[in-house]
Amino acid sequence: MPPELDGIVYRVVQESLTNIVRHSDATHVRIAVRVEGRCVSVDVVDDGRPGREPDVVDGPAPSAGYGLAGMAERVHALGGTFRAGRTGSGFAVGATLPLGSAVPT
Amino acid sequence: MSDPRPLRVVIADDQHLIRRGLRAIIDAEPGLRVVAEASDGAAAARAAAAESADVVLMDIEMPGVGGIEGVGLVHDARPQARVVMLTMFDLDEYVLGALRAGASGFLIKSATPAELAAAIRAAHGGDLLFAPSVTRRLVESYVRRPPPREGTPDRLGALTERELEVFGAIARGLSNAEIGAELFMGESTVKTHITRILAKLGLRDRVQAVVLAYECGAVGR
Numbered sequence: 086m087p088p089e090l091d092g093i094v095y096r097v098v099q100e101s102l103t104n105i106v107r108h109s110d111a112t113h114v115r116i117a118v119r120v121e122g123r124c125v126s127v128d129v130v131d132d133g134r135p136g137r138e139p140d141v142v143d144g145p146a147p148s149a150g151y152g153l154a155g156m157a158e159r160v161h162a163l164g165g166t167f168r169a170g171r172t173g174s175g176f177a178v179g180a181t182l183p184l185g186s187a188v189p190t
Numbered sequence: 191m192s193d194p195r196p197l198r199v200v201i202a203d204d205q206h207l208i209r210r211g212l213r214a215i216i217d218a219e220p221g222l223r224v225v226a227e228a229s230d231g232a233a234a235a236r237a238a239a240a241e242s243a244d245v246v247l248m249d250i251e252m253p254g255v256g257g258i259e260g261v262g263l264v265h266d267a268r269p270q271a272r273v274v275m276l277t278m279f280d281l282d283e284y285v286l287g288a289l290r291a292g293a294s295g296f297l298i299k300s301a302t303p304a305e306l307a308a309a310i311r312a313a314h315g316g317d318l319l320f321a322p323s324v325t326r327r328l329v330e331s332y333v334r335r336p337p338p339r340e341g342t343p344d345r346l347g348a349l350t351e352r353e354l355e356v357f358g359a360i361a362r363g364l365s366n367a368e369i370g371a372e373l374f375m376g377e378s379t380v381k382t383h384i385t386r387i388l389a390k391l392g393l394r395d396r397v398q399a400v401v402l403a404y405e406c407g408a409v410g411r
Contacts, residue, residue: 104286135292136262153285157320170318171292177318 086125090182093159094118094127100156101129101178109133109176120184128179130172156180196223197314198241202234202260203249203276208299212247212276215303222310231260238268245310248293250277250284261291272313294318348390356383360396361403 086094098116105111111133118127156178157167165182199222201212213224226237231248232255238246246264250257261273274295275288285296294313297306312319349357352373359369366380373380384396393399 108286108290133290135265135290153289153320167320168318169320170289170294172318176290 097127097180105131123184124181126181130177132175196221197244198225200226200237200243200246202228204229204252219307231255234260235263235267238264238271243271244314246273258291261293274309274313353387360399
């Protein structure tokens, strides 16, 4: 995989795990990295529930990578799509990126 | 999935002028109709249920029952409704907090009317996607330094030179360990400085410190 894709997949997992540790009551996390056709996708899904989580706004320092917005920006710059939101009873962050030449938008 | 009837939207913001502005924009959009206004999260939930809302546009920073708490209330009162959070402050904690609370979308108040309409439709459609235009604005706003407001430089005058350095480092998003490394002090010393800084400036936590730093133009010092 091209190094810039490698880096963003790693970053999505790292940032998502940091957020889960700091701001959720999750006890399980599922991480999936798949190559399907000409795309690579990464998904980080946790079982944290709304209303039971530490107040994010009062949490620790903002991450230097700007968290979700920063991840999404980098994914979009590589021509991919980024998603984040509740799914079922858990929370999911994911990105799908095209393999091959990455064209900045 | 196409639905000929307009999407029913509830607007929740404590500021009357903001509600009026949002109402005008949304009512002008084909396929969208404002069915109620609310000034806090609890009223938003009641209105969503009473008016069978499809989407609730919810300001985060409302006094009383705020937006984040309001998301849960809306989901209890009207599970079919999707919530789009609206905020003036482009802080990452707000984005994550809103989404983890169950919001389907997130928008900053400097967005365009077209982006607002798109966010409402995307939330109703079940999209969890971060649109490039939204995230670009979030990142741009996060790094842009707003002009210093009258009187704010005096607020920082209470800080010592060392405390100002730590304050600037907090605003750049550094952790305590990173601040210690950059300013050549131990982590416990960093924490002591931060406690004093928050007390001197009357702030509740680091997030408020970051907001103040941007307002004062202190980022970049």
